[in-house]
Amino acid sequence: xxxxxxxxxxxxxxxxxxxxxxxxxxxxxxxxxxxxxxxxxxxxxxxxxxxxxxxxxxxxxxxxxxxxxxxxxxxxxxxxxxxxxxxxxxxxxxxxxxxxxxxxxxxxxxxxxxxxxxxxxxxxxxxxxxxxxxxxxxxxxxxxxxxxxxxxxxxxxxxxxxxxxxxxxxxxxxxxxxxxxxxxxxxxxxxxxxxxxxxxxxxxxxxxxxxxxxxxxxxxxxxxxxxxxxxxxxxxxxxxxxxxxxxxxxxxxxxxxxxxxxxxxxxxxxxxxxxxxxxxxxxxxxxxxxxxxxxxxxxxxxxxxxxxxxxxxxxxxxxxxxxxxxxxxxxxxxxxxxxxxxxxxxxxxxxxxxxxxxxxxxxxxxxxxxxxxxxxxxxxxxxxxxxxxxxxxxxxxxxxxxxxxxxxxxxxxxxxxxxxxxxxxxxxxxxxxxxxxxxxxxxxxxxxxxxxxxxxxxxxxxxxxxxxxxxxxxxxxxxxxxxxxxxxxxxxxxxxxxxxxxxxxxxxxxxxxxxxxxxxxxxxxxxxxxxxxxxxxxxxxxxxxxxxxxxxxx
Numbered sequence: 001x002x003x004x005x006x007x008x009x010x011x012x013x014x015x016x017x018x019x020x021x022x023x024x025x026x027x028x029x030x031x032x033x034x035x036x037x038x039x040x041x042x043x044x045x046x047x048x049x050x051x052x053x054x055x056x057x058x059x060x061x062x063x064x065x066x067x068x069x070x071x072x073x074x075x076x077x078x079x080x081x082x083x084x085x086x087x088x089x090x091x092x093x094x095x096x097x098x099x100x101x102x103x104x105x106x107x108x109x110x111x112x113x114x115x116x117x118x119x120x121x122x123x124x125x126x127x128x129x130x131x132x133x134x135x136x137x138x139x140x141x142x143x144x145x146x147x148x149x150x151x152x153x154x155x156x157x158x159x160x161x162x163x164x165x166x167x168x169x170x171x172x173x174x175x176x177x178x179x180x181x182x183x184x185x186x187x188x189x190x191x192x193x194x195x196x197x198x199x200x201x202x203x204x205x206x207x208x209x210x211x212x213x214x215x216x217x218x219x220x221x222x223x224x225x226x227x228x229x230x231x232x233x234x235x236x237x238x239x240x241x242x243x244x245x246x247x248x249x250x251x252x253x254x255x256x257x258x259x260x261x262x263x264x265x266x267x268x269x270x271x272x273x274x275x276x277x278x279x280x281x282x283x284x285x286x287x288x289x290x291x292x293x294x295x296x297x298x299x300x301x302x303x304x305x306x307x308x309x310x311x312x313x314x315x316x317x318x319x320x321x322x323x324x325x326x327x328x329x330x331x332x333x334x335x336x337x338x339x340x341x342x343x344x345x346x347x348x349x350x351x352x353x354x355x356x357x358x359x360x361x362x363x364x365x366x367x368x369x370x371x372x373x374x375x376x377x378x379x380x381x382x383x384x385x386x387x388x389x390x391x392x393x394x395x396x397x398x399x400x401x402x403x404x405x406x407x408x409x410x411x412x413x414x415x416x417x418x419x420x421x422x423x424x425x426x427x428x429x430x431x432x433x434x435x436x437x438x439x440x441x442x443x444x445x446x447x448x449x450x451x452x453x454x455x456x457x458x459x460x461x462x463x464x465x466x467x468x469x470x471x472x473x474x475x476x477x478x479x480x481x482x483x484x485x486x487x488x489x490x491x492x493x494x495x496x497x498x499x500x501x502x503x504x505x506x507x508x509x510x511x512x513x514x515x516x517x518x519x520x521x522x523x524x525x526x527x528x529x530x531x532x533x534x535x536x537x538x539x540x541x542x543x544x545x546x547x548x549x550x551x552x553x554x
Contacts, residue, residue, distance in 0.1 A: 059503055060461030060477070061405045066103040066174055066201060067454050068398065068447060069410030070096070070431060071374060072164065073108025074115055074122070074157030078415040078434045079167070081158070088438035089167065092414070095432075095440055097171040100451035103201065104168040105176040105373055105410045106161065110231075112207045113182025113215040117192050120160040123183065161192070165199045174201040176373070176410070179275075181206030181268060182215030182231075190274035193282055202371065202408075203275060204285040204321050205268045210260055210305045212246035218267040219247070224259050248300065257301040261308035268309075272316035285371060286313065288320035288357060293349070296325030296379035306360060314365035319407065321373035322357060324350075324397070330380040331427050333389065340389040340517075340546065343377050344490035347396045347472060351462070354404035372401050374412040376429055376443075381416070385431075385441040386424035388517035388546060389492075391525065394446025395515075395548055396488045399474045402454060403462045411443055445525045449515055452550050453484045465498040471543065475502050485551045489543035492517060496543045506534040510551045517546030 072079050081087025108115065115122045161177075168175045177200050179189040193203065208214055212231065219226040226247055233245045243249055248256030264286075272284050286309055289302035299305075310317065326346040329337040354370065361368045375397055377384050384390040398409045412429055419428040419441065431447070432438040453460060453476035463473040463485065472488040483504055489496050512530045519526050532551065543549055 060459040060475070061403060063402060063454060063456060063458045063460055064407050065456040066176075066408040067402055067456070068099065068101050068451060069103035069105055069176065069371075069373075069408040070101050070447075071105045071107070071109075071410055071413035072159070072415075073106065073111055073413070074117075074120060074159050074161075074164075075108055075111065076415050077158040078417075078432070078436070078438055079159060080163065083437050086436045088432070088436050091437045092432055093167065093171055095444065096173070099444065099448040100454065101171065101447065102173050102456070103176055103408050103410065104164070104173050105178070106164050107178030107204075107207060109374070109412070110207055110214055112178040113180055113184075113209070115157065115180055116184070116188070117161050117180070118188065120157045121155060122157060124155070161196075165196070169199070175199060176202040176204070176371075176408070178204045178207055178373075179271065181209060181218070181264075181271060183217050186270045186274035189271045190278040193275045193278040196279075198279070200282075202283050202285060202319065204287070204373065205271045205275075206264070206287065208287055208323060209264050209268075210257070210287060210289045210302075211299055212243035212248070212260075216260075216263075219260070219263050221263075221267065223266050224263040226259055226263070253300040254304060257299070257304040258308065261305045264305075265309045265312040269313050269316065272313065276316060283318035284316060285319040285321045285373075286310075286317055288322040288370075290322060290324070290353070291356070294324065294326055294353065296328045297323045307364075310360065310364040314368070317365055317368055319369040319371050320357065320361065321371050323374040323412075324353075324372050324401070325374075325376055325379040327378045328380060329378050330382065332383045333387075339492070340384075340387070341490060341492040343384070343389060343393055344396060344488070344492070344546070345470075347393070347400045347488075347490070350397075350400035351404050354401065354406065358405065369407045370405065371407050372409040375401075375409060376412045381418055381427035381429055383424065383427050385419065385428050385443055388442060388515070388520045388525075390442030391444075391446040391449070391515055392488060392517070392546060392548055394443035395450040395486070396446075396472055396490075398447065398450040398454060399460070399486060399488075400462075400472065403460045403474055411447065440525075442525060445515065445527070446548075449513065449527070449548055449550060450486075452513065452552060453478075453486055455479060458484075461503065463500055463502060465500045466540075467496055467498045470494075470496055471498050473498075473500055475504070477504065483551075483553045487541055487543055487549045489545065489547045489549075492546040495545055497540045498543065499538075499540050506537060506551070506553060508534055508554055510534055510537060510553055512552075513550040514544070515548045516544040518544055 078088045082090040165175050215231045219229050228245050230245045234241050234243055247259040275282050289305040290298040291302050292298050327338050333340050357370050377393055401409045414431055415434045416428050416430040417434045418426040419430050419433040431444045457479050459477040461475055463475045465471045465473045470491045474486045476484045510532045512532050514528045
């Protein structure tokens with residue numbers, strides 16, 4: 001039986017994926033000004049890709065102008081309308097620009113596999129519980145003998161593509177689009193590429209098609225001709241969720257994954273060929289399946305998926321899209337759920353995980369990049385968007401993956417409709433609450449702090465300290481030659497004083513920013529600014545428990 005280990009999420013009325021809440025956070029005017037400058041720099045960048053720093057530069061990875069990413073979706077009314085119409089786009093836009101967000105990912109998770117961009121409609125209401133609908137009323141492919149009433153069951157999205165692309169451009173960001181593989185066609189995808197006319201930096205064919213929570217009409221067609229599949233058809237067996245119609249349930253885990261992978265490799269290839277014909281310069285990606293150690297982002301036999309897809313389609317693939325959720329839990333941290341400290345220390349595995357992806361790409365598709373197209377603590381809604389850990393994890397997540405070599409890291413997600421006020425009524429995922437007006441939640445402040453180091457054409461690297469067991473550290477050579485360093489104390493119970501060895505020596509007066517879990521309250525996020533001499537820093541940096549400290553040269 002295929003166990004529901006990674007994506008046991010059921011759709012809400014507004015979307016098919018995860019939802020997450022927040023607490024109000026107020027930033028000091030000085031940091032807001034500094035971040036606005038960083039955002040403006042990001043907005044003027046071109047379309048270069050990430051890579052290794054040039055000879056003569058400090059060691060590290062040259063950051064692309066797509067580095068700081070964020071997910072949004074056609075169902076996101078908060079981002080589709082201004083406050084005057086009950087939304088909050090006019091509040092969110094300047095905040096995104098201030099944090100240097102440079103890539104917006106349009107798709108909506110599993111929603112992407114049942115969304116028609118041409119009509120801005122989806123068939124979500126027909127998929128779960130009554131999986132016999134389509135955009136045109138035909139019952140294929142689920143059960144041609146099953147009853148179906150109504151000409152169609154599609155409903156209109158809030159944020160059509162052209163509006164999305166316009167709003168991304170308005171903040172200086174580029175666009176990343178996941179096309180509908182599950183219930184779409186190569187012709188529909190190619191038409192989207194043609195219509196976009198160069199407004200999209202990255203394209204992906206389908207969402208997480210290695211998983212049985214996705215709409216996947218192509219399974220019933222050649223070459224696999226697998227019949228009877230229904231997306232997210234879940235029941236509880238011996239206390240564990242099982243996808244009963246999944247190939248991994250009926251054929252066994254390894255053979256079932258081979259069925260999923262082969263079906264995708266063959267049929268997604270037709271999408272990629274059509275999309276490349278529409279625009280030969282289109283950069284197209286495919287889903288990457290993590291190993292089982294990444295609890296919230298993997299399914300059994302990940303290597304079967306990755307080897308099959310890259311082995312058959314590498315000539316068309318420009319990047320792989322890895323969705324990083326290190327845990328599976330819902331609600332608050334602690335108790336039977338992971339602690340805040342455990343969540344932060346999970347980030348120490350990022351270099352190894354990136355190395356595994358990089359090694360596979362080097363063997364199968366040497367020119368391909370790595371994009372972290374979705375990320376968060378858990379694939380279920382949690383309360384971390386309401387707590388300081390949300391800021392610390394988001395900052396460490398971005399810095400760790402980018403320092404390893406990823407091209408972009410895209411938080412899931414902008415709004416998720418559980419956070420309907422600034423008081424965190426329910427677990428959520430969002431960077432902003434879905435109230436009108438929306439308010440920034442703690443992951444936003446993680447991105448804001450990370451953007452002190454993450455700027456287009458900066459060179460970012462990890463940095464050694466005297467306490468590698470507890471402290472993650474990073475150094476960035478910013479455009480213009482200034483240095484920025486960040487120290488993340490993952491210990492939530494102990495202060496740390498660490499020495500460090502920067503790749504480039506520091507000198508003069510340094511500006512400092514400190515975000516500490518112990519210095520927050522339910523109404524505000526407090527970032528303390530100060531100064532420190534380089535000679536004092538050389539003697540050691542003091543880090544409060546659960547904190548992020550940033551140093552920047554003048």
